[in-house]
Amino acid sequence: MHNFAKLFAAIALSTAAAAPALAAPETYTVDGTHTFPRFSYSHFGMSTQLSRFNSTTGTVVLDKAAKTGAVDVVIDMKSVDTGYATFNGHIQGEDFLDTAKYPTATFKSTKVTFQGDKPVSIDGNLTIKGVTKPVTLKVTNYINMPHPMLKTDAIGADASVVIKRSEFNAGKFAPHVGDDVTVTISLEAVKG
Template structure:
């Protein structure tokens, strides 16, 4: 029995030892979204304060674990009045729910550079599974820092009603479907 436990511990330790952690280069990243307003125009916004950590043992990221946190108070749509309304109880209720989180449950390779990124999104106190599309733009060595970097574009569509965000606002005013757009540059630690 002791040999089995020791063997398992060594196997786990060797797998963990090969895992690489990637941190967000905040100067080269954006977490954005888009909704349709009054069924005729698109309005874009972003979260100015967010962080992403990726852990992967494979160079092609097929076993990656992605963790994201965003400060709901940092919502920005280039309109102070609208931003204050989005932070209110009518939408994100940021005093009560200040953080949005995502933690992946799988990162499955679909094709050469495309992945299905599945995980649990928590927003406005509600956690739901979502699947997003991730595209690996590439990896390279940064010419100045000499560190390995990777670039991803992550997109997907969620329904705000699934998370009770803006439940008093009809979809004819602000679309229920929200398009997510993230551009991430990651640095291998």
């Protein structure tokens, strides 16, 4: 019986040594050259205006085994790009983004909800002009794969939410200029 116990212990140890380690959270750095938050709104009911921010930094933490994640993004509000230099300056004024006082906006997740292996929504706190509100981003596209050029693990995603700009003290000309603003972020992040 003693030899059987030794054999059983040896098998258990060898099995444990051969088993793959449990996955751990992995950190991905936002690729600022392929990550662009955009916002759109109704302009007097005549057209939908679309603008973007050209400078975004942050991290995504992903635990594939546990199906959990975290997103922390910082947007340089002075990098707003409306397609028209004069309006870029106008929208940075006190009535709208007030970039002199609030040069950045942030999104920090509080919960990531998965369906299978893919996130479908991200709850978090959005801060614009010093005002923080809870929002839920709907993930409309997600992929996790080796980056074709960089040869390292990467994430690509699109997510969006509708906010009221008046809730962030940026409501001048509402409702003529739409109070509802659709914020969409197209994000790429690379492990390492």
